[in-house]
Amino acid sequence: MTVTHALDNAPNAQATIIDGKAFAETLRKDVAIGARAFREKRGRAPGLAVVLVGSDPASQVYVRTKMKNALESGIDSFPHLLERDTSETQLLSLIDKLNNDRYVHGILVQLPLPEHIDESKVIAAIDPAKDVDGFHPVNVGLLGQGRAKLIPCTPLGCLMMLKDQLGDLGGKKAVIVGRSNIVGKPMANLLLQENCTVTIVHSRTRDLNNECRQADILVVAIGRAEFIDATAIKPGAIVVDVGINRVEKNGAPLLVGDVDFNSARNVAAAITPVPGGVGPMTVACLMKNTLAAAEAIESDAAVRF
Ligand code: GUN
Helix, strand or coil, X not given: CCCCCHHHCCCXXXXXXXXXXXXXXXXXXXXXXXHHHHHHHHCCCCEXXXXXXXXXXXXXXXXXXXXXXXXXXXXXXXXEEECCCCCHHHHXXXXXXXXXXXXXXXXXXXXXXXXXXXXXXXXXXCCHHHCCCCCCHHHHHHHHCCXXXXXXXXXXXXXXXXXXXXXXXXXXXXXXXXXXXXXXXXXXXXXXXXXXXXXXXXXXXXXXXXXXXXXXXXXXXXXXXXXXXXXXXXXXXXXXXXXXXXXXXXXXXXXXXXXXXXXXXXXXXXXXXCCCCHHHHHHHHHHHHHHHHHHHHHCXXXXXX
């Protein structure tokens, strides 16, 4: 990957567009090399179980993308597509089966789950060694202590792109917009570990734009279409847009991020587009985590409780 020294850009120059799709392609190729070596040594490929409950169209697209990526990365995928009225007990019993299946090294339960199922109970039932989402409380705790084994895929993908742009992140001021368990909180922990000065802002933050304007690194994961524009961005900042929002513009459906791209690109030094930025990296990082989980499990280095 090419490293561009984005903070050197003059203000008002058009931002470098960070090509997450190309970055993900490179990462998938690296994973495929590792997966081939794993198969040669162990006689079977790393295996990923993907569980979807119900037929939410967006979730179906995500699951299909994950299975296609697995194939391209030399990872076996095992889909479990369950009816929306699947009970919590039935789902927990499937998780138990997958925990004990030696062909399965990673378990991904697509979120959100239907309302009658307790999401945190399901996440806690996954073997932490197979928790390729990094959502199990054990993996969350290890990340908080700076001893992470499996890191949530979206923040991991964001971090890889940031390091590619900036090299050492030490001393940079990072502001994260959004405090979710999936992105905001793990992103904060990762950037803290990279010696950034980290602030999380959210819906109740006072003068959110002013906080954002202090950021050398701005990661936006608030789930609101085009919520952040140029007025919240420091000239020369790196902007990572995690949002994927389906909107309608001029009567046509359109995917937009949480950042107003056309406004932000006039101020930022570099920015991830939507689509083609964080999204592909999230899926590629899932493959990276599956390979890492497989190697750790088979060499007995996995987290055990
Ligand atoms: N739904 C939205 N993002 C994610 C993710 O990263 N993992 C899972 N399992 N479900 C999601």
